[in-house]
Amino acid sequence: MAAASRRLLVDVHTHVYLPRYVSFLRSRTSVPRVFSRTTPEGKTEERLLILDAEPSGGRPMGSQQFWDRAEKLRFMDKHGIDISIVSTANPWLDFLPAATAQVLASELNSDLEEYCSTSPNLADGTLKQLYGFGLLPLVPEASSASLLEIIQQISNLPHLKGVIIGSRGLGKGLDDDALEPVWAAIEKAALVVFLHPHYGVDQKEWGEKDNGHVLPLALGFPFETTIAITRLILSGVLDRHPDLRILLAHSGGALPQLSSRLASCIDHDPVVASRLQHDARYYLGKLYFDAVAYGSEELGFVSDTVGRAEKYVKSGASAAASAGAGGVQRKLGSRRMLFGTDHPFFPPLGEAEKWKSVVENLEAIDGVFGWDEAEQNAVRGGNAIELFGLGKIP
Numbered sequence: 578m579a580a581a582s583r584r585l586l587v588d589v590h591t592h593v594y595l596p597r598y599v600s601f602l603r604s605r606t607s608v609p610r611v612f613s614r615t616t617p618e619g620k621t622e623e624r625l626l627i628l629d630a631e632p633s634g635g636r637p638m639g640s641q642q643f644w645d646r647a648e649k650l651r652f653m654d655k656h657g658i659d660i661s662i663v664s665t666a667n668p669w670l671d672f673l674p675a676a677t678a679q680v681l682a683s684e685l686n687s688d689l690e691e692y693c694s695t696s697p698n699l700a701d702g703t704l705k706q707l708y709g710f711g712l713l714p715l716v717p718e719a720s721s722a723s724l725l726e727i728i729q730q731i732s733n734l735p736h737l738k739g740v741i742i743g744s745r746g747l748g749k750g751l752d753d754d755a756l757e758p759v760w761a762a763i764e765k766a767a768l769v770v771f772l773h774p775h776y777g778v779d780q781k782e783w784g785e786k787d788n789g790h791v792l793p794l795a796l797g798f799p800f801e802t803t804i805a806i807t808r809l810i811l812s813g814v815l816d817r818h819p820d821l822r823i824l825l826a827h828s829g830g831a832l833p834q835l836s837s838r839l840a841s842c843i844d845h846d847p848v849v850a851s852r853l854q855h856d857a858r859y860y861l862g863k864l865y866f867d868a869v870a871y872g873s874e875e876l877g878f879v880s881d882t883v884g885r886a887e888k889y890v891k892s893g894a895s896a897a898a899s900a901g902a903g904g905v906q907r908k909l910g911s912r913r914m915l916f917g918t919d920h921p922f923f924p925p926l927g928e929a930e931k932w933k934s935v936v937e938n939l940e941a942i943d944g945v946f947g948w949d950e951a952e953q954n955a956v957r958g959g960n961a962i963e964l965f966g967l968g969k970i971p
């Protein structure tokens with residue numbers, strides 16, 4: 578893997594609300610929306626309200642980090658990021674009627690292609706490249722034909738390398754049989770699916786104390802991803818579409834931690850025991866995990882569970898032998914993990930040169946026990962070059 582040895586930094590988890598999307602949110606009076614209010618100091622500020630019953634009147638739109646490409650490039654420059662694979666942030670088109678979602682998906686995909694393809698090089702001579710994940714009109718009532726048309730559009734746009742999706746699918750989750758043609762088309766087009774949360778879990782779980790956004794973001798988001806990908810695995814999508822490439826936000830949430838428990842529950846359940854072609858742990862080795870976990874130990878653990886996956890191929894003695902033990906597993910797992918920042922979310926609260934959230938994720942990669950420079954470089958950028966086929970782009 579030649580690409581893995583290059584010391585490149587590629588950010589696979591970085592968002593934008595494109596200007597057309599922000600205008601659309603400004604025109605709305607219900608969530609999700611962007612609204613203006615006057616601060617106690619008499620200033621006008623814009624707030625982003627995207628989650629139902631969001632605390633503290635949403636989040637400040639603050640600077641132009643949310644939509645301005647120049648800000649994205651400055652952020653990349655500040656943190657030494659060479660390439661960003663930019664995705665629209667949640668809640669995408671989930672809340673729209675099918676016809677509106679279809680038109681907006683098409684327009685926003687063209688906007689994102691332009692955002693990426695017309696990106697200027699920075700003055701210091703470093704080549705900052707932008708690529709993107711497109712949007713699908715994944716809403717209830719969307720027809721297969723409309724979804725396939727947008728998949729075709731995305732695969733014709735040279736800078737769009739995948740699609741970002743939430744957990745709801747067509748309203749019934751990602752194990753919905755109606756999504757079968759969508760998985761088949763995405764697999765055939767070799768697009769990467771970035772699975773990202775938005776809804777969290779039932780807010781009643783968060784109690785009555787004001788904990789700001791901490792519980793929904795730290796726990797709700799990753800639990801939502803865990804449930805969504807587990808349902809997809811249980812429905813056999815990864816058996817039917819072995820070449821489908823799915824990147825999980827926030828290092829796959831709790832899936833790595835719960836994967837042996839999941840396997841055991843499957844084994845003991847007559848409804849699903851014989852449904853899957855492999856032990857549940859095998860499927861972790863078919864997935865990709867961003868490295869947005871903020872800690873070396875967590876990254877090491879994800880790497881271990883991903884790297885052992887081949888042991889769990891059913892009736893696959895030779896594969897089991899190749900998985901190896903301990904340190905080898907951890908190295909193997911690193912090949913499916915990719916650096917990300919979650920920009921423009923989690924900005925520093927005070928004045929700071931670099932964003933703590935980014936520095937922590939970079940230091941986490943440096944500190945994983947058993948990862949040598951080859952693994953670190955792969956996670957920083959080499960894996961992304963390979964996954965998104967970026968070596969082939971001039």
Ligand code: URA
Nearest residue numbers: 592666667794919922
């Ligand atoms: N908050 C969000 O709403 N989305 C993200 O991606 C990160 C934080």
Ligand code: ZN
Nearest residue numbers: 590592773919
């Ligand atoms: Zn994100």
